[in-house]
Amino acid sequence: MNQNNAILVSEGIHKSYRMGAMEVRVLKGVNLTVKKGEFIAIVGASGSGKSTLLHILGALDKPDKGIVRFEKQNLSSFNSGELNEFRNKMVGFVFQFYHLLDELSVLENVYLPAMASKSVLGWLAYRGRAKKRAGEILGELGLSERAGHKPYQLSGGERQRVAIGRALMNEPKLLLADEPTGNLDSATGNGILETLEKLNRAGQTIVMVTHDDRIARRAGRTVTLADGKIKD
Amino acid sequence: MYKIILAFRYLLKRRITYFAVLAVALSVFIVVVVMTVMTGLVNDFKQKNHDFVGDCVVGTESLVGFAYYEDFIQKLESEDFVEGISPVVKSFALKRRRGSGLDDVVEIMGIDPLMHCRATNFGETLYFHRNNVSEMFVPTYDPNLAGCVQGIDLLLYRSADNNYPHEAILDRIGYSISCFPLTARGALAQVGTDIVNTRTFYNSDHSHSGLAKVDGTMVYLPLEQAQWLCGMDGSVKRISAIHIKFKPDVKMETGREKISSLWIDFKQRKADESQAYLLDTVTVQNWKDYKRATIAPMEQEQTVMTVMFAFVGITTVFIIFVVFYMIISHKSKDIGILKSIGVSNFNIVQLFSGFAFLVGFIGSAIGLLAGWLFLLRINRIENWLFEHFRFQLWDRTIYAIGDIPSQVDLKVVIIIFLSAIAACLVGALLPSFQAALQEPVKTLQVGQL
Numbered sequence A: 001m002n003q004n005n006a007i008l009v010s011e012g013i014h015k016s017y018r019m020g021a022m023e024v025r026v027l028k029g030v031n032l033t034v035k036k037g038e039f040i041a042i043v044g045a046s047g048s049g050k051s052t053l054l055h056i057l058g059a060l061d062k063p064d065k066g067i068v069r070f071e072k073q074n075l076s077s078f079n080s081g082e083l084n085e086f087r088n089k090m091v092g093f094v095f096q097f098y099h100l101l102d103e104l105s106v107l108e109n110v111y112l113p114a115m116a117s118k119s120v121l122g123w124l125a126y127r128g129r130a131k132k133r134a135g136e137i138l139g140e141l142g143l144s145e146r147a148g149h150k151p152y153q154l155s156g157g158e159r160q161r162v163a164i165g166r167a168l169m170n171e172p173k174l175l176l177a178d179e180p181t182g183n184l185d186s187a188t189g190n191g192i193l194e195t196l197e198k199l200n201r202a203g204q205t206i207v208m209v210t211h212d213d214r215i216a217r218r219a220g221r222t223v224t225l226a227d228g229k230i231k232d
Numbered sequence B: 001m002y003k004i005i006l007a008f009r010y011l012l013k014r015r016i017t018y019f020a021v022l023a024v025a026l027s028v029f030i031v032v033v034v035m036t037v038m039t040g041l042v043n044d045f046k047q048k049n050h051d052f053v054g055d056c057v058v059g060t061e062s063l064v065g066f067a068y069y070e071d072f073i074q075k076l077e078s079e080d081f082v083e084g085i086s087p088v089v090k091s092f093a094l095k096r097r098r099g100s101g102l103d104d105v106v107e108i109m110g111i112d113p114l115m116h117c118r119a120t121n122f123g124e125t126l127y128f129h130r131n132n133v134s135e136m137f138v139p140t141y142d143p144n145l146a147g148c149v150q151g152i153d154l155l156l157y158r159s160a161d162n163n164y165p166h167e168a169i170l171d172r173i174g175y176s177i178s179c180f181p182l183t184a185r186g187a188l189a190q191v192g193t194d195i196v197n198t199r200t201f202y203n204s205d206h207s208h209s210g211l212a213k214v215d216g217t218m219v220y221l222p223l224e225q226a227q228w229l230c231g232m233d234g235s236v237k238r239i240s241a242i243h244i245k246f247k248p249d250v251k252m253e254t255g256r257e258k259i260s261s262l263w264i265d266f267k268q269r270k271a272d273e274s275q276a277y278l279l280d281t282v283t284v285q286n287w288k289d290y291k292r293a294t295i296a297p298m299e300q301e302q303t304v305m306t307v308m309f310a311f312v313g314i315t316t317v318f319i320i321f322v323v324f325y326m327i328i329s330h331k332s333k334d335i336g337i338l339k340s341i342g343v344s345n346f347n348i349v350q351l352f353s354g355f356a357f358l359v360g361f362i363g364s365a366i367g368l369l370a371g372w373l374f375l376l377r378i379n380r381i382e383n384w385l386f387e388h389f390r391f392q393l394w395d396r397t398i399y400a401i402g403d404i405p406s407q408v409d410l411k412v413v414i415i416i417f418l419s420a421i422a423a424c425l426v427g428a429l430l431p432s433f434q435a436a437l438q439e440p441v442k443t444l445q446v447g448q449l
Helices: A050-057 A080-089 A106-116 A120-140 A156-168 A186-201 B002-013 B015-053 B069-077 B113-119 B212-217 B223-230 B252-269 B276-281 B292-330 B332-340 B345-376 B378-389 B410-436
Strands: A006-019 A022-035 A039-043 A065-070 A091-094 A174-178 A205-210 A221-226 A229-231 B056-059 B082-097 B103-111 B147-151 B174-179 B197-207 B218-222 B241-246 B283-286
Touching: A006 A050, A006 A205, A022 A050, A022 A205, A022 A229, A039 A050, A039 A186, A050 A174, A050 A205, A091 A156, A106 A120, A106 A156, A106 B002, A120 A156, A156 A174, A156 A186, A174 A186, A186 A205, B002 B015, B002 B345, B015 B292, B015 B345, B015 B410, B056 B252, B069 B082, B069 B241, B069 B252, B082 B113, B082 B223, B103 B113, B103 B174, B103 B212, B103 B223, B113 B241, B147 B174, B147 B212, B174 B218, B174 B223, B197 B218, B197 B223, B212 B218, B218 B223, B241 B252, B252 B283, B292 B332, B292 B345, B292 B410, B332 B345, B332 B410, B345 B378, B345 B410
Parallel strands: A039 A205, A039 A221, A091 A174, A174 A205, B103 B218, B147 B197
Antiparallel strands: A006 A022, A006 A065, A221 A229, B056 B241, B056 B283, B082 B103, B082 B174, B082 B241, B147 B218, B174 B197
C-alpha cells in the first residue's frame, strides 16, 4: 500500500494482558495503514482485540511491541505532554457507551475538549468562538434543541451524536469509533452510521471498530482482526 | 476552566459531598468556639495577673524580706522609663473576726495606696474607693479606725448568677490580724507570750481582682502596719518586693533588663552593709515569670486543648479522605473520559484538589459563621439555660469566671480557616493522585461501567 498518503500506520503491534496467572496475547503483530480521508471498519469476534487496537492507535494505550506512526511521527517517542496534546487535537474518540459527563450540559460536553486545551484566561478569550462552533456542530447533528439538556435527559442515539460532536470539536484529523452503534437499536444505529458517512464524505478520516459485518460494510474498507493479526 | 466548572458541579450534584462539607463545618465550629473560649479565659487570666502585679517585680520569696529598698526606690524614681514603683510587704497571718473564736489563715499584703495604684491596677479592683484610692484604708463609718481591704471572697459570697451582694455601706466589723515577726536572720523576733504581733483592723473596702486565690485569701494593709506586724520595721526597714510599672512605650523585657542591671549595680554598692546578705535572695522578674506558677498550668491546659484539636484535624483529614476516595471511585469513568480528550494527570490532581478546596472553603466558612453567631450569643444562651435548667458551663460560686469569653480572635480564625482547607487538601491528595494514575482504557471498559 502506498504510504505517502497515509495518516496512520501501525507496524508489528503486540499487546498482551495478564489474567490471573495466565498471559493472554491479544495482538500478535498488527500491521495497518490508514489513508487520509479513508473510512475503515475493523471487524472481528468479541475478544479479538479490536478495541485494544483502537486504543493503541489513539494513544490511549501503549503497545508492548511495535510502532504507531501518525503523520510519520512515532507516537512512542512522544512525552506525556505531547501525547495529551495528540489526544486533544489530532484524534476524537467515540465510545460504545457514549461516555458523556453527567454534570455538564450537552453544549458543555461538546466544547469540553476545547476548554480542556485552554488556560482560564485563554478560555475566557476563546469561549465565544468555542460555543459558536459547538452550537454549529449540534445543529449539524440535529441537536440544537437539546443544547441545554443534561445527558441523562437524552435518548441513546442523541447521546451518541453528542459524543460524536465532542469528538469533532477540535477538528481532529482522525476519528476513532469503538462500536458506535453497539448500544443502539438498528434504526438509531443507522442514523449514527449516516452521520459518520456524511463526515467521511466531507473528508474526515474514520476508523471504526464493530463486530457486525453489516455495519462494517458501510465503511469504505473493512479489515478483519483474527488470531491477533489483520487479515485483509 | 473545566476544572473549576466540574469541581463546582461535583460539589453541588454529589450528596456525599454535603457530608464532607458538614464534617468540616462541624470541626471548624467546635474548634472556633472552644479555642475562642479557652484563649479568652487564658488571656483574661493573664491580663488580671498583669493588672495585679504590674510590669516587673524586684522581690524575694523569703518571709524575712530584704533591706535598703528605700535607696533602690530612690534610684528607680530617677529613671525615665519607670512610671510607678510600689514597695510591698507579703506574709501570712491569722485573721480573727472580733467576737469569733476561729482563726483563718490569710495572706497579707502591705501597700502604700497611692504608690501601689500607680504601679498596678489595684485601684480598679476596689468597690468603695475606686475614685479615691488614697483613702482606701479609711473606713467610711469611722475615719479614725485603722482600715484594711479584704479580698472580696473573704467577705461576700458570689451568687450562682455571677453577682456579689454589695451593700451601700460596709458593716463596722473588726478583725484582729496576727503575724509572727521575724528578725533579719529569720528567727522569731519575740519570745514568750508576745510571740505574735496583733493589731485590729476594720473593713474599709474589698478588692475584686478576678483572681480566685487572691480574692479568697488576701488582706491588704497599710505598708507601715504590715511592716510592724512582720517585724520589718526595725532600724533598717525591710519589705518583700518592689512592684514596678514601665512607661507605655517600654518593652517588657527591655525594662526588666534595665531594672536587673540597676539591681546588680545597687547590690554591689550595698555589699558592705550589715544586712547585705538579704539582697542575695532577691530576683528581678517580669510579671509573667513572677506569676509563672499560676499561669503555667493554664497555658498547659491550652496546649493540651490545642493538641486535642490537632486530633480533630486528623479526623477531618480522614473523613475527607474517605469521602474523596468514595467520590473518586464513582468518578473513574469521568477520569477516563477526561484523559481521552487529552487532560493530563496533573490537571486531574488539580481538578480534585480544587474540589477539596471548595469543600474546605465552604465547610470552613459555614463553621466559622456558625461559631461566630454562637459565640455572639453564648452568654445569653448560658443565662437562658441557667434560668430554665439551672445549668452553667462553670459554676460561678466556685470559679472566678465572669462572662464566658466570646471575643473572636482574627488571627485564630485565619489559622483555623487555613488549617481546615489544608486538612481537606491533605485528605484529598492521595485519592487525587490515585485518580490521576488510573489508566483510561481500564476505566472506560464496559466492565467498569
